[in-house]
Amino acid sequence: MDYRTVLTTCAYCGCGCGLYLEVLDGRVVNTIPCKTTPVNEGKLCVKGWNIHEFIHSPNRLTRPLIRKNGALTEASWEEALDYTAGRLWEIKEKHGSDSLAFLASAKVTNEENYLIQKFARAAVGTNNVDHCARL
Amino acid sequence: MNEKVKAKVKELLASGRIKGFWGLRTMQGNIGPFLFSSPDDLDELVVGDRERPGDTRYPLNKLLVNLARCYPEEVFGVLVRGCDERGLKTLYSWNQLNPEKVVPVGIACPQELAEACECLKPFPDEFVAGEKAEGSEFVSVANVESLSLESRLEHWLDQFAKCIKCYGCRDICPVCFCKECTLEKDDFIHTGDLPPENPIFHLTRAVHMAGRCIDCGLCNEACPADIPLRTLYKKVADIIDEEFHYRPGYGDPKEKSPLNILGEAPKH
Ligand code: SF4
Ligand code: SF4
Numbered sequence A: 001m002d003y004r005t006v007l008t009t010c011a012y013c014g015c016g017c018g019l020y021l022e023v024l025d026g027r028v029v030n031t032i033p034c035k036t037t038p039v040n041e042g043k044l045c046v047k048g049w050n051i052h053e054f055i056h057s058p059n060r061l062t063r064p065l066i067r068k069n070g071a072l073t074e075a076s077w078e079e080a081l082d083y084t085a086g087r088l089w090e091i092k093e094k095h096g097s098d099s100l101a102f103l104a105s106a107k108v109t110n111e112e113n114y115l116i117q118k119f120a121r122a123a124v125g126t127n128n129v130d131h132c133a134r135l
Numbered sequence B: 001m002n003e004k005v006k007a008k009v010k011e012l013l014a015s016g017r018i019k020g021f022w023g024l025r026t027m028q029g030n031i032g033p034f035l036f037s038s039p040d041d042l043d044e045l046v047v048g049d050r051e052r053p054g055d056t057r058y059p060l061n062k063l064l065v066n067l068a069r070c071y072p073e074e075v076f077g078v079l080v081r082g083c084d085e086r087g088l089k090t091l092y093s094w095n096q097l098n099p100e101k102v103v104p105v106g107i108a109c110p111q112e113l114a115e116a117c118e119c120l121k122p123f124p125d126e127f128v129a130g131e132k133a134e135g136s137e138f139v140s141v142a143n144v145e146s147l148s149l150e151s152r153l154e155h156w157l158d159q160f161a162k163c164i165k166c167y168g169c170r171d172i173c174p175v176c177f178c179k180e181c182t183l184e185k186d187d188f189i190h191t192g193d194l195p196p197e198n199p200i201f202h203l204t205r206a207v208h209m210a211g212r213c214i215d216c217g218l219c220n221e222a223c224p225a226d227i228p229l230r231t232l233y234k235k236v237a238d239i240i241d242e243e244f245h246y247r248p249g250y251g252d253p254k255e256k257s258p259l260n261i262l263g264e265a266p267k268h
């Protein structure tokens, strides 16, 4: 029997609410808001309360998928990255930089968000950067 | 307070009487629930008085129920205040926990907390630390009742209109254990609305808490909209007491909730 309460930060949005994940025998089974984290003081929104659910969800993507002949097909990271980079290049060449847009994410770190806007502005040449909440 | 609890838990763990103890622990500068399984872990055990008495309470009974469902043969200890003990008794009477598999370690709350909680019994039947404080009246209920019927309705409708439908009041509640929850059923409540259907959402929960709510106040503390839920459920508890002479968690756990048996209807 191994039951742990692990303090972490909610990954759904940028607020940064503190919560405990209850982990029973290696599976995350529940969420409890942390009372002493100043951002949320023991409160959460409906998404935060259910954040443990996506961790073991069978619907979760675990491999890259590429649509081939209309059907999503599993691909290696190498293939997926090559394909994405190739298409981005093609679209930019054909329609210009501003035909592309980049959506940053609340689920990743500040540094990763910095990188995506840098990539958009410096590598692709567009200011079309927005937040995942407007997806 | 902490030292007396630690000594008791140490004894229980060392003797093998319990497999683990649900208590609170300081972890990375925060206080949260923790399952203590070795006497060596106890240094960081706390009872949940960080800046004020009882300001970092958690639904330890709820965690205990989750664990006991997976390990029904094991005996676990749990830290209890008066309200938590009422919760345990209520969970026993609703067959959610087996009293033979639970060893409560009690603490009594100070007067300041008893008054802030408006708690009728701020101590468990037995406790290892703290001193018995006086029970306190439901002042908040009396305050709302002093309003005219019209302003009372307005007061509650305004409060409920703040709800962001996080379901936190239900999720934190130590005696909310149903597998299916009416608050999520579109047949009963328009769940797609925000605020949720007013006042049906809140009255539904209030009615479901009748004969169950043990007045711990955790829902109130978890509500991001600061809705005085505890006052509402205190009133519901008063009604059940008046009609059926029953308050969940105060009597013998073998006694069933009056809403769980088919008996005579109140005569009026
Ligand atoms: S409700 Fe009563 S027993 Fe529970 S924390 Fe408040 S004063 Fe203590
Ligand atoms: S006070 Fe709130 S959290 Fe506590 S038992 Fe009653 S409804 Fe549940």
Ligand code: SF4
Pocket: B162, B163, B164, B165, B166, B167, B168, B169, B170, B219, B222, B223, B224, B225, B226, B227, B229
């Ligand atoms: S905790 Fe408050 S905001 Fe959340 S559902 Fe309950 S009443 Fe509404």
